[in-house]
Amino acid sequence: MTIEKAYLLISIFLFLSGLLGVIIRKNLITLLISTELMLNGVNLALVSVDRIVGGIEGQVFALFILAVAASEVAVGLGLIIALFRLRGYEGSSEITHLRD
Amino acid sequence: MEGLAILLSPLIAFLLIALFGARIGDMASALLCVLGGAFSFLFSLWATSRALSEPFSVKLYDFLPLDAYNLSLGLFFDPLSSVTASVVTFVATVIFIYSIGYMHNLFGQWTFKFYAYLSLFLFAMLLIVLSDNLLGIFFGWEGVGLASYLLIGYFHTQKKASNASLEAFVLNRVGDWFFLFGIVASFYLFGSLSILDIFARVSQVDKALLGLACLLLFGGAVGKSGQLPLHTWLPNAMAGPTPVSALLHAATMVAAGVYMVARLYPMFESAPESLRVVALVGGLTALFAALAATSHTDIKKIIAFSTMSQLGLMFLALGLGDRMSAMFHLTTHAFFKALLFLSAGSVIHAFHHHVHYIYETGRLKRYMPITYASFLVGALALAGIFPFSGFWSKDLIVATAYEKSFLWGVLVSVVSFMTAYYIFREGFVMFHGKEHFRHEQKEEPHESPSVMVVPMLVLSVMAVVAGFFEGWYGGILGVHKELHVDIAVLSVVVGLAGILVAYLVYVKGLIDPQKAYEALKPLHTTLKEQFFTERFYHRGIARGYMGLSRVLFIAGDRVFIDGLINLLNFLYFRVVKFLWMKLDIMLVDLFVNGLAKASYWTGRKVRNIQTGLLNNYVSFLLLGVVFILGVIIYGMR
Numbered sequence: 001m002t003i004e005k006a007y008l009l010i011s012i013f014l015f016l017s018g019l020l021g022v023i024i025r026k027n028l029i030t031l032l033i034s035t036e037l038m039l040n041g042v043n044l045a046l047v048s049v050d051r052i053v054g055g056i057e058g059q060v061f062a063l064f065i066l067a068v069a070a071s072e073v074a075v076g077l078g079l080i081i082a083l084f085r086l087r088g089y090e091g092s093s094e095i096t097h098l099r100d
Numbered sequence: 101m102e103g104l105a106i107l108l109s110p111l112i113a114f115l116l117i118a119l120f121g122a123r124i125g126d127m128a129s130a131l132l133c134v135l136g137g138a139f140s141f142l143f144s145l146w147a148t149s150r151a152l153s154e155p156f157s158v159k160l161y162d163f164l165p166l167d168a169y170n171l172s173l174g175l176f177f178d179p180l181s182s183v184t185a186s187v188v189t190f191v192a193t194v195i196f197i198y199s200i201g202y203m204h205n206l207f208g209q210w211t212f213k214f215y216a217y218l219s220l221f222l223f224a225m226l227l228i229v230l231s232d233n234l235l236g237i238f239f240g241w242e243g244v245g246l247a248s249y250l251l252i253g254y255f256h257t258q259k260k261a262s263n264a265s266l267e268a269f270v271l272n273r274v275g276d277w278f279f280l281f282g283i284v285a286s287f288y289l290f291g292s293l294s295i296l297d298i299f300a301r302v303s304q305v306d307k308a309l310l311g312l313a314c315l316l317l318f319g320g321a322v323g324k325s326g327q328l329p330l331h332t333w334l335p336n337a338m339a340g341p342t343p344v345s346a347l348l349h350a351a352t353m354v355a356a357g358v359y360m361v362a363r364l365y366p367m368f369e370s371a372p373e374s375l376r377v378v379a380l381v382g383g384l385t386a387l388f389a390a391l392a393a394t395s396h397t398d399i400k401k402i403i404a405f406s407t408m409s410q411l412g413l414m415f416l417a418l419g420l421g422d423r424m425s426a427m428f429h430l431t432t433h434a435f436f437k438a439l440l441f442l443s444a445g446s447v448i449h450a451f452h453h454h455v456h457y458i459y460e461t462g463r464l465k466r467y468m469p470i471t472y473a474s475f476l477v478g479a480l481a482l483a484g485i486f487p488f489s490g491f492w493s494k495d496l497i498v499a500t501a502y503e504k505s506f507l508w509g510v511l512v513s514v515v516s517f518m519t520a521y522y523i524f525r526e527g528f529v530m531f532h533g534k535e536h537f538r539h540e541q542k543e544e545p546h547e548s549p550s551v552m553v554v555p556m557l558v559l560s561v562m563a564v565v566a567g568f569f570e571g572w573y574g575g576i577l578g579v580h581k582e583l584h585v586d587i588a589v590l591s592v593v594v595g596l597a598g599i600l601v602a603y604l605v606y607v608k609g610l611i612d613p614q615k616a617y618e619a620l621k622p623l624h625t626t627l628k629e630q631f632f633t634e635r636f637y638h639r640g641i642a643r644g645y646m647g648l649s650r651v652l653f654i655a656g657d658r659v660f661i662d663g664l665i666n667l668l669n670f671l672y673f674r675v676v677k678f679l680w681m682k683l684d685i686m687l688v689d690l691f692v693n694g695l696a697k698a699s700y701w702t703g704r705k706v707r708n709i710q711t712g713l714l715n716n717y718v719s720f721l722l723l724g725v726v727f728i729l730g731v732i733i734y735g736m737r
Binding site: 019022023024025026031092093095096097098099 | 712714722
């Protein structure tokens with residue numbers, strides 16, 4: 001088992017733990033962090049596959065994802081804070097109005 | 101194109117009156133009608149002067165192009181047609197003027213219709229006279245039939261008039277059927293309907309078929325001219341206004357039959373058998389109608405029967421091969437018979453249209469001298485007394501009849517005798533004798549206004565002088581006849597004898613008419629009922645037909661067809677109801693309701709998945725992705 005495959009396993013572990021966090025946790029900030037975890041799992045997978053294949057596109061892609069994720073987190077965190085300030089919501093079970 | 105104006109001026113008058121009559125008023129309509137007739141007369145005179153030197157034709161337009169032949173409408177002016185057109189338009193114009201006075205008491209009651217019909221009639225009549233093919237003649241033929249129907253039934257509030265118009269229409273229709281089939285037969289024979297084409301080819305076709313075609317055409321003439329056996333409508337047509345009787349049922353329309361036979365005379369001449377039928381029908385009608393006229397007491401019906409009788413004489417002359425004397429008698433007859441009708445109308449007008457029987461008048465000589473004089477001129481002309489016009493024309497027919505056979509000659513002499521008798525019987529009873537109207541009429545009868553008197557005077561002059569044109573008329577038709585002195589003397593003596601009998605009976609009272617009537621009552625009734633033909637037609641044929649229709653209506657319509665339809669309706673209703681119960685309610689409704697319930701129920705259940713919880717949605721997303729990945733991996737393997 002090469003080191004690249006170990007990195008791939010880690011990336012899968014990161015992604016799945018992030019997914020689990022999104023599914024079972026209710027705090028909105030925790031959800032945001034879990035999505036970041038999934039994103040970084042994917043980044044790690046891209047970079048390690050690049051290493052296996054010997055390409056460069058995966059690394060460029062990972063850099064873009066990092067940049068987009070940073071801005072996305074900023075927006076998402078802003079939304080969550082605004083929601084908390086206006087309505088006092090902090091859990092995902094409280095915002096089910098879209099159902100109705 | 102000026103020839104066309106003859107036809108167009110009454111047509112334009114008709115259209116103007118029909119469209120704007122209500123707006124321009126009855127008097128203006130009457131004047132328009134007179135103007136249409138007068139212009140037509142002037143153009144006819146012009147056409148006559150041209151046609152006498154050289155016959156010419158005016159082509160209007162192709163009506164129906166066929167493979168080998170173009171049905172077209174056109175006019176043909178030869179001496180016969182143009183002179184007849186002049187006579188028709190002249191008499192028509194004079195009678196139009198007369199009708200202003202006669203109908204004046206009805207002005208304000210839509211009388212413009214009357215003038216519209218009169219103009220329409222004149223147009224159709226001129227179409228008959230001038231058309232250069234059989235189809236055009238047929239159009240005019242139907243046109244005068246329509247105008248006759250409308251004018252006889254002009255007093256449509258009277259049951260008598262509307263019945264008479266219906267009878268005239270139906271009997272004319274019978275004749276028109278013959279005429280139509282005659283046209284079809286001619287087309288079959290000659291391949292053309294143009295009169296000139298037919299005359300050119302008349303010697304080349306099969307004689308038997310030609311005779312049949314001639315007889316069919318003559319059938320149309322029988323219907324239009326009121327000859328036996330289609331005669332009953334003519335006396336009943338007297339229910340119409342008197343100018344109508346004078347114009348349509350004396351001078352022009354009924355003469356159309358004679359004119360048509362004369363116009364197609366080369367056809368008839370090539371099939372001599374048909375001429376024999378023409379002579380027989382004409383002779384029988386002449387005798388028959390003269391007998392009927394001797395016993396009637398209606399002012400106008402006597403003259404109507406006289407018209408029938410004279411038309412019969414014309415047909416007899418045609419049948420005996422003497423076209424010129426028939427047409428000349430038609431011309432003079434148009435003048436003096438119109439004159440007699442106008443005089444009779446003047447009498448009726450004097451009694452405010454309430455008196456219709458000769459025994460309700462009497463001694464009118466004192467009150468209506470001009471009408472008396474006019475009637476006398478007309479009656480003398482009709483009786484054939486020298487030198488009135490009837491003498492010249494009737495003398496030709498008598499001479500022809502004696503030339504052909506003694507029997508025909510005796511027949512014509514007997515008819516002439518009766519003619520003189522019945523017309524002077526009417527004249528003596530109306531203008532001499534006792535004043536029978538005293539107990540009913542409060543005021544004295546008066547002479548008619550000058551608008552009626554002047555036309556009568558004009559026609560009187562024509563009735564006197566028309567006879568002197570005999571030589572000229574024979575010349576333009578290419579026939580020259582000598583006057584036979586012995587026959588002329590004979591016919592004058594016969595006429596005078598008829599007048600003498602009437603004079604002795606009705607003025608001198610040699611025999612009391614009332615006693616004679618009671619003694620000869622069965623004979624009188626037989627003659628008056630026209631040998632019961634009218635009764636047979638009305639009771640037997642018309643009522644029988646009505647009864648048959650009623651029986652068929654009840655048996656066929658009510659019982660059979662209605663029963664069938666009701667049964668079908670019932671059965672269909674039952675079947676549909678059964679289908680509705682079984683199919684609709686049990687099958688279709690079940691399915692549709694089940695579908696609705698199923699979707700409702702599914703919706704209720706599936707709705708619960710939509711929680712709105714972010715975590716659940718992500719779980720479903722995961723499930724979906726896993727499923728799709730599984731499918732992809734399964735497919736790749």
